[in-house]
Amino acid sequence: MTRATLAALAGLALAGGAAAQNLLPLLTPQQAQQLQQFQQGQALLGQPPGAPSVARAGQTTEAEAGVTAAPALGEAPRNSGGPTAVFGAGIFTREATAASDAPNPNYIVQPGDRVSVRVWGAVDAEGIMPVDSAGNIFLPNIGPVRLVGTRAGDVQRVVEGEVRRIYTQQVQVYAVLLSTQRIGVFVTGFVRTPGRFGGSAADSVIDFLQRAGGVDPTRGSFRDISIMRGGRSIANVDLYRFLLEGRLPTVRLQEGDTLLVGRQRALVGADGAVRNNFLFEVPGRTMSGRELVDYARPLPSATNAIITGNRDGRPFSRYATLAELSSIPLSDQDVVTFITDRPAQTVRVTVEGSRIGPSVLVADRSITLCQALDHIAVDPGLADTNSIYLLRPRVAQQQRRSMEEAIERLERQLFTAVSATTGVANIRSQEANLVASYLQRARRTQPEGRVVVFDSNGRCSPVRLENEDVIVIPERSSTVLVSGEVTAPRAVVWNRDMSINGYVEQAGGYTQRGSSRNLMIRRASGELVLDPREGPRPGDELIALPRLDPKLFQIATDFAQLVFQAAFAARTVQNW
Numbered sequence: 001m002t003r004a005t006l007a008a009l010a011g012l013a014l015a016g017g018a019a020a021q022n023l024l025p026l027l028t029p030q031q032a033q034q035l036q037q038f039q040q041g042q043a044l045l046g047q048p049p050g051a052p053s054v055a056r057a058g059q060t061t062e063a064e065a066g067v068t069a070a071p072a073l074g075e076a077p078r079n080s081g082g083p084t085a086v087f088g089a090g091i092f093t094r095e096a097t098a099a100s101d102a103p104n105p106n107y108i109v110q111p112g113d114r115v116s117v118r119v120w121g122a123v124d125a126e127g128i129m130p131v132d133s134a135g136n137i138f139l140p141n142i143g144p145v146r147l148v149g150t151r152a153g154d155v156q157r158v159v160e161g162e163v164r165r166i167y168t169q170q171v172q173v174y175a176v177l178l179s180t181q182r183i184g185v186f187v188t189g190f191v192r193t194p195g196r197f198g199g200s201a202a203d204s205v206i207d208f209l210q211r212a213g214g215v216d217p218t219r220g221s222f223r224d225i226s227i228m229r230g231g232r233s234i235a236n237v238d239l240y241r242f243l244l245e246g247r248l249p250t251v252r253l254q255e256g257d258t259l260l261v262g263r264q265r266a267l268v269g270a271d272g273a274v275r276n277n278f279l280f281e282v283p284g285r286t287m288s289g290r291e292l293v294d295y296a297r298p299l300p301s302a303t304n305a306i307i308t309g310n311r312d313g314r315p316f317s318r319y320a321t322l323a324e325l326s327s328i329p330l331s332d333q334d335v336v337t338f339i340t341d342r343p344a345q346t347v348r349v350t351v352e353g354s355r356i357g358p359s360v361l362v363a364d365r366s367i368t369l370c371q372a373l374d375h376i377a378v379d380p381g382l383a384d385t386n387s388i389y390l391l392r393p394r395v396a397q398q399q400r401r402s403m404e405e406a407i408e409r410l411e412r413q414l415f416t417a418v419s420a421t422t423g424v425a426n427i428r429s430q431e432a433n434l435v436a437s438y439l440q441r442a443r444r445t446q447p448e449g450r451v452v453v454f455d456s457n458g459r460c461s462p463v464r465l466e467n468e469d470v471i472v473i474p475e476r477s478s479t480v481l482v483s484g485e486v487t488a489p490r491a492v493v494w495n496r497d498m499s500i501n502g503y504v505e506q507a508g509g510y511t512q513r514g515s516s517r518n519l520m521i522r523r524a525s526g527e528l529v530l531d532p533r534e535g536p537r538p539g540d541e542l543i544a545l546p547r548l549d550p551k552l553f554q555i556a557t558d559f560a561q562l563v564f565q566a567a568f569a570a571r572t573v574q575n576w
Helices: 003-015 029-044 152-166 205-211 239-245 289-296 369-373 393-415 422-443 500-506 556-568
Strands: 114-121 125-130 136-139 143-146 171-179 182-189 195-200 220-229 232-237 258-263 267-272 279-281 304-311 314-321 334-339 346-353 360-364 389-391 450-452 470-473 479-484 490-493 519-522 541-544
Touching: 114 136, 114 152, 125 136, 136 152, 143 152, 152 171, 182 205, 195 205, 205 220, 205 258, 220 239, 220 279, 267 289, 279 289, 289 334, 360 369, 369 470, 393 422, 479 500, 490 500, 500 541
Parallel strands: 182 258, 267 334, 346 470, 479 541
Antiparallel strands: 114 125, 114 171, 136 143, 182 195, 220 232, 220 258, 267 279, 304 314, 304 334, 346 360, 389 450, 389 470, 479 490, 519 541
């Protein structure tokens, strides 16, 4: 038997055993013994049979963590590709609010505003009074009361103070700002719908921009918005200061003012392990890496950055640490991807089965299984420490990929074979349908990624642990499960003096397809004994494999060989 055939069959056996059990009867005892030795050696190395000695291109090795770009906690999965949203565009995603006559308490009273005042007690006065051009309202029997520059929430206090200055007793006062002055403001430049929009003097720059549809994120600037009055600029609005610091200019808009949104400046994107995955507008022609770090806020896991863009009409890229990034100038359309490019110092391993202590073990990444077992407390009377095994997700993925490749290649060969005669074609068609049914069941097999780490003598193999490994410590068992081609599959109490045939007799003997020459023992650790010479141990599974007649199933031998070759085609056997 070739090493390719051994590797393929051992891979199927470790993946779950269902595929291998139907094919093992085709092997001679010598071939079965070779397979057993090969399977044990590969499993002790912590690799699935036929695993390559080096990783495929683009895949990290065991000694490397590989680059990652973790999202922020609580963030929904991002779309693939770089950042596409401009920072600040979220301000204008809601519907524009209608202008309201009711001012907020922080509104500063301006000429033209209306105030409702009612005085009763020693003197009666009531009315709705506008604030005149001098900034006062006039109360009968009291005189002018200055309100310009007063907060809307302080109108009651100011008016009451002026009334009580003259009428010190038996006077009650109620005063409230009813409405603010109505104004019209022009909004133009790079906005979605330029035009003139009405509102109140209490409305902010953002309110009028919202009514114009907001800044156009593909053409307009969020950092260059001018307030024009009388043909000249009286203030400049930077919405980034509002978003990051909550600050807007204190200028109050007046009738006839114009909001002019300038053209978009240079954009620099941040992606990867950052909290703010956006395109940021650059104040000038370039932005320093330190500014981008302040805007993007990289996650604590970020260690390096990849800068991509264009310089002088040519593609440009650079790899830098975060410290180096701070001093690098960034230009228009640059994208900086923050990544974690440092090996993890620890691994997290789960412990299942018969244990006493915690179920999670965090250790140095160089720790081996034998070293880890020294830190796991067990009850010696309950734990079967000679049958410990590993479940490794990476091995399960490799087993699944190997099985899929073998199945797909076998299907192509089965259904494209050329037959010499019509009779042979009919026979092959029937056999191909049987094989196709078998392959459908094989596809549903879910490899568990089991790694055999203890040999038949109970010696631990120094397998280095990987992140997300599961150490399984089986409990001691006093029974042997007899299954397969037996009349009544059952668990039989282990007896030191009972032979293999004795266990089979306890399960009702062989079926018509069973035979004493087609037996296999599967240890609790996952080790396979394909040509057992002695009886099973406590906790083992004794499997009577089916006997297939090559005369009735002509394609059986070819089928087995094809599976072996396909499973081995993309792998390199390690030396051991």
